[in-house]
Amino acid sequence: MPHLRAEDLREILGRDLPGAVQDPSPLQIVPPPSHGPQPGSFVTGDTLVEPGRIVEVALYLRDSLGYTYLSDIAVVDYLADGVFELGYRFYHVDGGPALVLKARLPRESPELPSLTPDWPGANFHEREAFDLYGITFVGHPFLRRIYMWDEFEGFPMRKDFPKQGDKYIGEEE
Amino acid sequence: MGHMADSDNIQLDLEKQGVFVSTVNRFYNWGRRSSIWPMSFGLACCAIEMMAFGLSRYDVARFGAELFRASPRQADLMIVAGTVTKKMLPQVVRLYNQMAEPRYVISMGACATSGGPFRDGYNVVRGVDLFLPVDVYIPGCPPRPEALLHALITLQEQIDGQRLGRLRWYGKGDKPQTQDFPVPTFGAQGLEVDGALVDPVGGLPLLGPYTSPGHGEQKSGEIEHPEIARHFPIMDPAVELEHALKARGVAPEIAADDLKRDEVSDAAS
Amino acid sequence: MIKTEELQINIGPQHPSTHGVFRMLVTVDGETITDLKPVFGYLHRNHEQLAEVNTYLQNMPYTDRLDYFNSMANNHAYAMAVEKLAGIEVPERAEYIRVLMVELTRVLNHAGALGFLINDMGAWQTQLAFGMREREKILDLFESASGARLMCNYFRFGGVARDLPDDFMPRLKDLLVAMPAFIDELERLLRENEILLQRSEGIGILPQELAIAYSVTGPVLRASGVAYDIRKAEPYSVYDRFDFDVPVGSVGDVYDRILVRIEEMRQSKRIIEQIIEQLPDAQGGHINPKARQNVRPPVGDAYARVESPKGELGFYLVSDGSTKPYRYKVRAPSFINLTPLGDMSRGYKVADVVVILGSIDIVMGEVDR
Numbered sequence: 001m002p003h004l005r006a007e008d009l010r011e012i013l014g015r016d017l018p019g020a021v022q023d024p025s026p027l028q029i030v031p032p033p034s035h036g037p038q039p040g041s042f043v044t045g046d047t048l049v050e051p052g053r054i055v056e057v058a059l060y061l062r063d064s065l066g067y068t069y070l071s072d073i074a075v076v077d078y079l080a081d082g083v084f085e086l087g088y089r090f091y092h093v094d095g096g097p098a099l100v101l102k103a104r105l106p107r108e109s110p111e112l113p114s115l116t117p118d119w120p121g122a123n124f125h126e127r128e129a130f131d132l133y134g135i136t137f138v139g140h141p142f143l144r145r146i147y148m149w150d151e152f153e154g155f156p157m158r159k160d161f162p163k164q165g166d167k168y169i170g171e172e173e
Numbered sequence: 174m175g176h177m178a179d180s181d182n183i184q185l186d187l188e189k190q191g192v193f194v195s196t197v198n199r200f201y202n203w204g205r206r207s208s209i210w211p212m213s214f215g216l217a218c219c220a221i222e223m224m225a226f227g228l229s230r231y232d233v234a235r236f237g238a239e240l241f242r243a244s245p246r247q248a249d250l251m252i253v254a255g256t257v258t259k260k261m262l263p264q265v266v267r268l269y270n271q272m273a274e275p276r277y278v279i280s281m282g283a284c285a286t287s288g289g290p291f292r293d294g295y296n297v298v299r300g301v302d303l304f305l306p307v308d309v310y311i312p313g314c315p316p317r318p319e320a321l322l323h324a325l326i327t328l329q330e331q332i333d334g335q336r337l338g339r340l341r342w343y344g345k346g347d348k349p350q351t352q353d354f355p356v357p358t359f360g361a362q363g364l365e366v367d368g369a370l371v372d373p374v375g376g377l378p379l380l381g382p383y384t385s386p387g388h389g390e391q392k393s394g395e396i397e398h399p400e401i402a403r404h405f406p407i408m409d410p411a412v413e414l415e416h417a418l419k420a421r422g423v424a425p426e427i428a429a430d431d432l433k434r435d436e437v438s439d440a441a442s
Numbered sequence: 443m444i445k446t447e448e449l450q451i452n453i454g455p456q457h458p459s460t461h462g463v464f465r466m467l468v469t470v471d472g473e474t475i476t477d478l479k480p481v482f483g484y485l486h487r488n489h490e491q492l493a494e495v496n497t498y499l500q501n502m503p504y505t506d507r508l509d510y511f512n513s514m515a516n517n518h519a520y521a522m523a524v525e526k527l528a529g530i531e532v533p534e535r536a537e538y539i540r541v542l543m544v545e546l547t548r549v550l551n552h553a554g555a556l557g558f559l560i561n562d563m564g565a566w567q568t569q570l571a572f573g574m575r576e577r578e579k580i581l582d583l584f585e586s587a588s589g590a591r592l593m594c595n596y597f598r599f600g601g602v603a604r605d606l607p608d609d610f611m612p613r614l615k616d617l618l619v620a621m622p623a624f625i626d627e628l629e630r631l632l633r634e635n636e637i638l639l640q641r642s643e644g645i646g647i648l649p650q651e652l653a654i655a656y657s658v659t660g661p662v663l664r665a666s667g668v669a670y671d672i673r674k675a676e677p678y679s680v681y682d683r684f685d686f687d688v689p690v691g692s693v694g695d696v697y698d699r700i701l702v703r704i705e706e707m708r709q710s711k712r713i714i715e716q717i718i719e720q721l722p723d724a725q726g727g728h729i730n731p732k733a734r735q736n737v738r739p740p741v742g743d744a745y746a747r748v749e750s751p752k753g754e755l756g757f758y759l760v761s762d763g764s765t766k767p768y769r770y771k772v773r774a775p776s777f778i779n780l781t782p783l784g785d786m787s788r789g790y791k792v793a794d795v796v797v798i799l800g801s802i803d804i805v806m807g808e809v810d811r
Contacts, residue, residue, distance in 0.1 A: 001675075029741065029762040042741045042762075069670075070657050072745075074758045074771040087758065089745065089773075093654060093668060095675030098745070121657025124781055147483035147810060148296070148374075149260055149359040156295045156375060157491055163375045167293040167495045213458050217485055217807055218510035220462065221592060228567070228574045243458040258810075261463055261484040264455055284487075290504065293495070294488030315510075315592055 001096040004065065009099055010047050013057060016064070020057050024048040024102075031080045046087070046100040051112040054103050058088065058115055067092050067099050070115065073125035075133045077107075079159040084110050084135060105135065114140040132157035198337055205249075205275065206237075206329040212248035213241035214268065217255025219282040219315040226318040236325055245271040250328070252321070253307075256284035256291050257298040259364050259372060263356050269305050270353045279324050280307040283314045290314060295375040303372070305354060306383040446471050455484045459562045459796035462806030466783075466795065473791045478784040482777075485810040493770035498524050498599070498737050501770065506593040508772060509808040511554060512547040514540075514584070515750040517597035522678065522746035523757035524599050528739035533726025536601035537680045542614075542717045543584070543596065544748070545710040549621070550580045551751035551803075552661075552703040556628060559700065559800035563641045569631065576624050579617055586610060599737055601729030611718070618718075621711055629704050642696040646786045646798035649694060656782040659775050660753025662802055665702045666694035672749035683720065684713045696801040703803075706751075738765050752776050752803055772811055776804040 004012075013021050026041035049057050061067040067090040074087040088101040105112060114137035115122040126137045127146040134155035137143055144150065154161060215223060226233050233239050242248045245268045257265055269278070280301055283289030288299040301307065308331060309324045316324075357364040363373035372378045454465035463484035469477035489508065493501045505520040506513035518540055525532060532540075557573030581591045586607050588596035596603050632638055648658070653666040663670055671688040673681040689705035691698025739761040747756035753775025760769035779802050787795045 029760075029768055030764075042743075044743070068654050071659075071747075071754060072756060072758065072771075072773040074769075074773075076743075076760055076769045076771075087743075089756075091675075093670055095670070097676060100745075119657070120655055121778065121781055124777060142479075145483075147260075147486040149483070151359045151361055152374065153361040154374070156488075161295075161375060163293070163295060163491075164377050167492070214456060216463055217487075218507055218592065221510055224570075225574060225578070228571050230575070230578050256485065256487045258484060258486055260486060261455060264463075264484075268456055290507070291487040291489075291492065294492055296483075296486050296488055317591065 002066070002092045002094060003096045004099060006046055006100070012065075013047065013049075013060070017053070017057060017060060020050055020053045022048045022050055022104075027078050027081050027083075027085075029078060029080060044085075044102060046102050048102050048104065051086075051103040051105055054088070054101065055113045055115060055118065057101060058090070059118060061090050061099060061101070062118075065092075065099070066094075069093055070119045070121050071098065073115075073122060073129060075129045075135060075157075077133060077157070077159045079107075082107050084133060086112070086129070086135070088115075110135040111138060112136075113138050114143075116140050131155075134158070198335075201337060202333050202335060206332040208240075209238040209250045209277070209325070209328070210240045210242050210248050211238055211250040211252050212245055212268070212272070213243050214251060215254050216257060216261065217284065219254035219285070222315045222318050223252055223254045223281065223321065226321045231318040231322060233322065233325065236322065236329070238325055245269075246273065248272055249275065250277045250279065252279045252281050253285040253301045253305075254281045256289065257301045258296045259298055259374065260296065260359075262298050262301075262304060262364060262372075263358065265301065266304050266354050266356045270356065277309075277328055278305055278307045279321075279328065280310045281321060281324070282311060282316055286310045286312070298372060299378055300382060302382040303378055303380045304357065304383075448476060453795070454481075459800070461558065461799065461804055464799075464804070464806055464809070466799075468787075468792065468795065470792060473793075475787045475790055475792065475795060478787045478795065480780050480783055482810050485806045487810070489811040490770050490772060494767060497765045498739075498767060499735055501767070502597065503593065503595040506595055507807055508774065508811065509750065509752065509755070509776065509805045510592065511805055512544075512551045512751050513592065513594045514543040514547040514596060515748060515755060517594065518544050518679075519746060519748040519750065519755045520757050521597040521599055522748065523744055523759050524737060524739070526746050527742060527744035527759050527761055528599065528737045530600045530737070531730055531732075532600055533724075533728070533730055534680070535721070535724040535726050536728050536730070538717055538721045538724050539602050539606060539728060540597065541679055541681065541684075542714060542721075543587070543594075543602075545713045545717075546580050546583065548710045548751045549707050550577045552707050553577055553624075553628070555751075555800075555803040556632075556700060556703060559696075559797070559803075560632075560638065562796045562800040563638060565638075569628075572624075572628070576621075579620075583610065583613060583617065586613070598729060598735070600732070601727070603729075605728040614714070615718070618711060618714060622708075625704060625707050625711075632700055632704070639697070641794075641797055642700060642801075644693070645696045645790060645794050646801060647693060647695045648782055648786050652782060652785065653694065656785075657778050658753070658782060659779065660749070660751070661699055661702045661706065662779050663753070664689065665691035665698035667692055672747060672754055676747075678746070678748060684716050686712050696797055699801040736765055738763070743769075747773065750775055752805070752808070753779055772808075774808040774811060776802075776806075776808045777811075780804060780809065 010021055024044050026043045028041050069091040071091050072089040076085045078085060083104045084107060086103045090099045103112060114126055116126055117139055126140055129135045130143050131145045131147050132155060225231055227239060227241060251269055280286045284291060285301050288297050291297045292299055309327050311320050311324045313320055355366045357366050362370055364371055371380050448469055448471050450469050452465060453468055454460040455463040465481040467479040467481055468475060505516040508516045553573040553576045557570035560569035584594050585591050587610060588594040648666050650667045653663050653668060667690055669688045669690045674688055686709045689702050691702050741761055741763045743760045745756055745758045747754050755775055756773035758771040759767050762768040786798050
């Protein structure tokens with residue numbers, strides 16, 4: 001059962017695809033409170049890839065390392081840090097844990113190449129990210145809203161999308 | 174009242190003797206209450222319990238409502254079984270409009286009644302009664318099949334209480350007093366009726382609910398408290414984002430780019 | 443050659459064969475499908491966004507409502523993700539109870555799914571009534587353990603909500619005695635019925651390479667000949683202690699998907715029998731005494747996945763150090779399994795589309811979330 005740790009993956013990628021891997025900067029997630037204990041920052045243990053080269057790295061994972069199975073694309077909106085982070089999760093068909101690639105995009109212009117032409121399985125993940133977070137995947141064949149209706153404007157899963165309701169009253173602790 | 178009770182007693186006594194006497198009302202109501210055909214219309218989790226209600230163990234055939242019809246034209250009863258989302262709502266209203274009178278609605282479960290656990294979701298309608306008149310509400314998430322049976326029996330009791338002369342679909346005049354309910358359309362900020370925003374995405378609904386049509390009455394469903402519109406942040410250009418993580422106001426990029434509102438972009442520039 | 447014209451029709455969102463509020467935009471040439479585009483969002487009830495406002499424990503009942511056919515499997519994946527994030531240990535007995543519940547869920551899901559599939563083929567309600575009859579027996583067991591039929595909300599971080607009731611094991615053994623007869627009856631009905639064979643053999647073929655490229659999981663992937671089962675590929679909980687097989691198909695058509703599901707029910711029964719043997723020796727209680735009800739995990743992220751009856755169900759959580767998840771993402775199997783629907787349906791007749799959709803076995807609560 002293949003098992004490739006994140007450090008080994010970074011080393012392999014640094015050797016074969018120089019410049020594709022970035023050093024992850026710590027994420028603050030929440031703005032530091034004025035008093036009380038500091039929540040501490042978060043440094044991801046996964047491989048951070050330059051967004052423009054995500055297709056190249058993903059194809060390397062598929063063709064050279066045999067991780068053919070793209071399981072998930074998860075978007076996280078780190079509002080305080082001003083980035084969207086996309087987590088790509090690849091598996092080997094023989095089993096074993098995942099290889100995770102992450103890419104960070106600036107919130108002002110979230111745009112990166114699409115994986116759908118190479119992995120048809122990325123289709124709905126990318127449409128979902130476009131619908132709820134407004135991330136543009138260049139080269140996607142059918143980048144349309146998937147959950148909301150086409151006439152709708154705005155990206156409801158962003159942390160700064162305005163919301164009203166009982167759950168949002170008195171949210172401040 | 175007393176007269177009715179006496180006549181009912183006489184009727185029961187006669188039935189024991191094998192003599193059946195009936196009024197037109199009673200006969201007419203008996204016919205309708207014993208053959209309520211539900212529409213096979215499942216929205217979410219409650220639909221699974223609705224299926225259990227129709228199948229062998231709970232066996233709704235005992236109450237004459239086993240014939241689930243796929244077409245609204247053939248159905249008498251719409252069981253709104255599950256969460257009604259803003260994207261689904263136009264279809265729900267249209268299906269209701271396509272049903273022939275007399276038509277009934279059971280709001281099954283917390284979601285259909287009020288939005289339930291998903292009440293604060295941006296795409297969830299806070300109760301189907303904002304857009305349709307509901308006859309029987311069932312609490313629970315999901316209600317057990319027994320609860321749905323109870324709702325059906327409650328509906329049958331409501332039908333028993335109806336009087337032919339006062340039903341809305343036999344009203345005086347040229348046409349029956351039934352109406353097509355306005356089918357909402359999709360807008361840039363939420364659901365619209367006749368071009369006016371009635372249920373904004375991420376905001377509170379601007380409509381009042383319909384009351385029960387059990388005795389042939391229904392409200393207009395007009396916008397009841399338009400003052401809430403002022404407090405909805407998307408519509409209030411003066412509100413600014415208080416805190417980076419609090420979804421209380423309009424973020425600059427949403428105001429400027431996403432919603433493409435002229436007055437805000439003018440103010441920003 | 444007759445000159446034909448293409449026609450676009452909508453199947454759904456209100457249609458008896460779409461398994462909920464699902465819409466397919468179908469382009470047909472005569473009776474033959476030339477294109478199919480699924481349209482979602484009719485049950486998009488903002489699960490992920492509401493989860494960011496709830497505490498970790500408050501989200502447990504919400505996961506029940508994802509795939510409302512198998513709430514226990516959803517509970518399992520979510521509990522595992524939070525335990526990974528917060529570093530909570532699970533006692534051995536709790537792990538056995540969890541696996542027991544999840545395997546029972548698999549049986550009831552497949553019994554129901556095959557019932558719906560045959561319903562779609564035109565055997566209106568007959569097979570569904572058989573499947574639901576078996577399902578009700580398992581639901582009774584769930585109710586005695588958790589207090590609810592459908593939305594069990596049974597798992598907790600570090601264990602399960604309460605221990606099994608005293609009469610659970612005798613009732614479970616009775617159920618297992620009766621189960622093979624039901625599965626055999628189901629298989630006989632499918633294998634020996636000429637109509638069902640005609641409707642399922644060679645329909646909706648998904649080749650192996652395409653299945654992997656499309657990220658399909660669960661019985662649909664295994665029917666295409668890929669022996670990928672997370673219980674074997676990346677064992678979690680106590681699955682490495684059980685002896686069971688992973689059934690695979692050869693062609694990847696609807697018929698293979700039916701056979702794989704039937705065989706999986708038999709394998710689940712095998713696992714449950716081993717649990718009954720091993721459970722009395724299991725150490726620890728049903729819940730970790732140190733596990734607090736409301737967790738406050740350290741800053742970080744975690745992903746946990748299980749083999750739910752429909753495929754790979756994963757939860758991705760990001761914690762900002764508070765009692766509420768900062769991000770809560772569900773990797774839903776039904777949603778991704780729908781990706782190849784267009785390719786699987788192309789070239790078949792309109793009547794086959796509902797059968798192909800039924801063989802994928804989707805639940806809209808999970809697709810739209």
